[in-house]
Amino acid sequence: MSEMGTQRAHSSDNTDWNRGMAEIEQAAAALRREEPGLEPESPGYEPKAELHTARSVWILIAVIWVSVASAVSCAIGAALLVFG
Numbered sequence: 287m288s289e290m291g292t293q294r295a296h297s298s299d300n301t302d303w304n305r306g307m308a309e310i311e312q313a314a315a316a317l318r319r320e321e322p323g324l325e326p327e328s329p330g331y332e333p334k335a336e337l338h339t340a341r342s343v344w345i346l347i348a349v350i351w352v353s354v355a356s357a358v359s360c361a362i363g364a365a366l367l368v369f370g
Contacts, residue, residue, distance in 0.1 A: 318325065
C-alpha cells in the first residue's frame with residue numbers, strides 16, 4: 287500500500303473514531319438529561335439495597351459429588367450391559 291493510501295486509511299479511521307466518540311458523548315448527555323437520578327453523585331441518587339445471601343460452598347460440593355456419582359454409576363451400568 288502506498289504512503290498516500292495509508293494516510294487516507296488512517297484519516298478515515300480517525301474520522302470514524304471521532305464520529306463514534308461524538309455519538310457516545312451525545313447519548314451520554316441525553317441520558318443524563320432524561321435520567322438525572324442515575325448519576326451516583328446527584329442529590330437524588332439512592333443506592334438500591336441488594337440482598338446477598340451467602341450460599342454455603344458445601345451445597346455446591348454436594349451437587350458436584352452427586353453429579354459425578356451419577357455419571358460414574360451410569361458408566362458402570364452401561365459397561366455391565368455391554369460387556370456383562
